[in-house]
Amino acid sequence: YIKDGCSAVNPADLNWTICNLNPYIECLNPDILYHLTLDTKTTDFPKVFGDVRFVCLGGTGDRMNKFANFIIGEIGLTLSMAVQLIDISAGGHRYALYKAGPVLCASHGIGGPSISILLHELIKLVYHAKCQDPVFFRLGTSGGIGLEPGTVVITTQALDSQLRPAYEVVVHTKPQLWPTTLNQTLAKELSSLSDPCEDGYDTVLGKTLSANDFYVEQSRLDGAFCMYTPQKKMCFLQQISKMGVANMEMESTAFAAILHQAGIRAAVVCVTIVNRNDGDQIDTPPDVLKQFDLRPQILVARYMRKVLFKC
Numbered sequence: 001y002i003k004d005g006c007s008a009v010n011p012a013d014l015n016w017t018i019c020n021l022n023p024y025i026e027c028l029n030p031d032i033l034y035h036l037t038l039d040t041k042t043t044d045f046p047k048v049f050g051d052v053r054f055v056c057l058g059g060t061g062d063r064m065n066k067f068a069n070f071i072i073g074e075i076g077l078t079l080s081m082a083v084q085l086i087d088i089s090a091g092g093h094r095y096a097l098y099k100a101g102p103v104l105c106a107s108h109g110i111g112g113p114s115i116s117i118l119l120h121e122l123i124k125l126v127y128h129a130k131c132q133d134p135v136f137f138r139l140g141t142s143g144g145i146g147l148e149p150g151t152v153v154i155t156t157q158a159l160d161s162q163l164r165p166a167y168e169v170v171v172h173t174k175p176q177l178w179p180t181t182l183n184q185t186l187a188k189e190l191s192s193l194s195d196p197c198e199d200g201y202d203t204v205l206g207k208t209l210s211a212n213d214f215y216v217e218q219s220r221l222d223g224a225f226c227m228y229t230p231q232k233k234m235c236f237l238q239q240i241s242k243m244g245v246a247n248m249e250m251e252s253t254a255f256a257a258i259l260h261q262a263g264i265r266a267a268v269v270c271v272t273i274v275n276r277n278d279g280d281q282i283d284t285p286p287d288v289l290k291q292f293d294l295r296p297q298i299l300v301a302r303y304m305r306k307v308l309f310k311c
């Protein structure tokens with residue numbers, strides 16, 4: 001694990017607590033974070049994770065490994081610390097987890113169920129570690145609505161496939177709707193750190209439609225099934241665009257709702273890899289996609305530098 005010296009706790013944050021926390025966690029001795037292959041008996045959470053200020057999630061382990069390496073340079077951790085970068089959760093073969101000083105980087109897989117399991121365990125991790133007021137980010141890819149591929153979208157509101165600002169959780173057969181409220185101050189602060197002239201691409205604020213499927217629920221014409229016409233697809237894109245939807249992906253409702261439930265500040269920053277008004281297939285060349293992957297990372301790194309070093 002990488003340790004660093006730049007994570008002094010602001011005394012004003014010391015009263016910060018996680019909201020709505022399961023009261024039965026206290027009875028778990030040890031608490032086993034099964035999918036992360038961590039438990040409170042064999043790992044001293046406050047010692048290992050207590051300095052975490054930012055928790056960053058992205059779809060794949062490879063992307064989060066690259067992000068962890070990138071952030072080491074961005075926040076000035078030393079190389080000797082960097083060589084110790086390891087996948088803490090490799091043994092579980094489910095999620096990858098890297099710690100780069102005050103930045104925890106995890107892969108979340110695809111869709112609400114996958115990110116939900118990870119978030120339960122990460123929220124318990126920051127709780128056991130006594131992290132003070134951590135900020136969570138999702139750095140992802142998405143399909144843009146009328147946007148040039150490569151545009152970065154900062155989500156203002158996450159909508160489900162029924163266009164509700166909610167994430168549905170079924171408890172004992174009864175559906176509950178958890179609000180997908182995201183921190184607007186954080187979204188605006190991230191937006192203020194973009195510079196279209198210097199960056200060479202746009203960064204916009206907009207609503208994000210979070211679907212439970214890549215194909216039919218995102219109104220694609222290239223899935224194994226298609227029960228609508230190309231005209232109906234375009235009508236749907238127009239309808240959501242009029243509502244202020246800028247992009248579509250598959251995790252933002254779960255991410256926003258679960259972190260809102262916990263009272264943890266969170267932001268979703270996704271690059272668009274296709275303009276859905278022009279097509280459905282992802283035919284952007286792999287080297288261009290790699291460049292696009294960096295864009296949310298660059299923005300979030302700017303935010304972290306600002307918080308850590310006030311610059």
Ligand code: R2B
Nearest residue numbers: 059110111141249250251
């Ligand atoms: C974006 O990309 C993935 C699907 O290809 C999914 O995880 C998402 O939200």
Ligand code: URA
Nearest residue numbers: 141142143248249250
């Ligand atoms: N991820 C999605 O969920 N949809 C897209 O169109 C692109 C990436």
